[in-house]
Amino acid sequence: MSVAERLSTMGIVLPSPTALALYRPAVRAGSLVFVSGQLPLRDGAVLHRGRLGAGVSVEQGREAARAAAVNALGAAHALLGSLEAARVVRAVGYVACAPAFVDQPAVVNGASELLRDVFGEERGIGARLALGVASLPLNAPVELELILEMD
């Protein structure tokens, strides 16, 4: 199946990235595509505002990470026109959390599973970091960064 077919089967319509003054949603440099940090915005609102270990549950965090990954793909698609030639090189999940929260990987899996399902096992699983940060813009629980490589 193509990436477009998988997205369609999953019922995902990639959003257009918001036009922003001081950064670009995604930038290509040679065969690499650097996607800007994506928040779990859906219809203009941040999903599950707050921090893990301080009101936001792991399941909510996973859902937010998945939404951020969808936005990352929307940003890449808007730049590239197609995701068929892309594969995931590196994903970083920044999880806003209280110091006692140490299950960042379970949260970031929400993004990693989405990427695997969209690109397949061979091309959708890259290097990864899962980090706990003090806070994120708009009080988002997760921010996702992506680097893709084009064939």
Add this chain to the structure above:
Amino acid sequence: MSVAERLSTMGIVLPSPTALALYRPAVRAGSLVFVSGQLPLRDGAVLHRGRLGAGVSVEQGREAARAAAVNALGAAHALLGSLEAARVVRAVGYVACAPAFVDQPAVVNGASELLRDVFGEERGIGARLALGVASLPLNAPVELELILEMD
């Protein structure tokens, strides 16, 4: 205008990066230039020590982010000899902050505006992340990372 002319017009003299034992201020790999995390050092002192949301104001944070960006350009210039063939691919602003502070983008804009003014809209605006972290070296309010691409 060239980058050198813009810097001159803005009254910016790029600082020489401090010689350091265990890392290099900037490293080139192919057409990419990875600049080490830069603190808002000016004349050897950190601007506006502390954290956003805990004593440091957004305006002070913006000024610190701008100073860190100047240092990042100094590190890149020392490696490359000239910034004329460079463009901004990715900038990351790490903002030391209290958990309740969620306006990292306003702080990081201080760096993004400087980069846009120095390189111009076409080449000075790249992908970006704005993150809130627990604390930074020397109690700096901001640390800036930059990846450039050479023509």
Add this chain to the structure above:
Amino acid sequence: MSVAERLSTMGIVLPSPTALALYRPAVRAGSLVFVSGQLPLRDGAVLHRGRLGAGVSVEQGREAARAAAVNALGAAHALLGSLEAARVVRAVGYVACAPAFVDQPAVVNGASELLRDVFGEERGIGARLALGVASLPLNAPVELELILEMD
């Protein structure tokens, strides 16, 4: 001396990376190798769990950073088969810490010294960031990220 000889002289046996479902220990893209975030795991246990400035000492943090760097080399070696053609481009040390802790560089030096000793001064010292984060997976005190370049 070759990298293999240096590792042998230092008494370091590179560990095999743990097989993981949703990310790869390391991914090559062109001449760059992106290594996933590495924790200071040794024999399956995290060294010195906790945070700097909240129970974990700088010396323990350094030891943890060194262990994470050894794991990063293990991940790269498993992908590449040999580290002889590799050099360090960028290392990022994420230090879990209390907000008052601001000596992240001393902690990350534990990784930087290891990399310098393994690859030599010319090829083992790259760009670097030292950051203080809220918390890390498994309550680890340090997570290390590495980008290598192949000749």
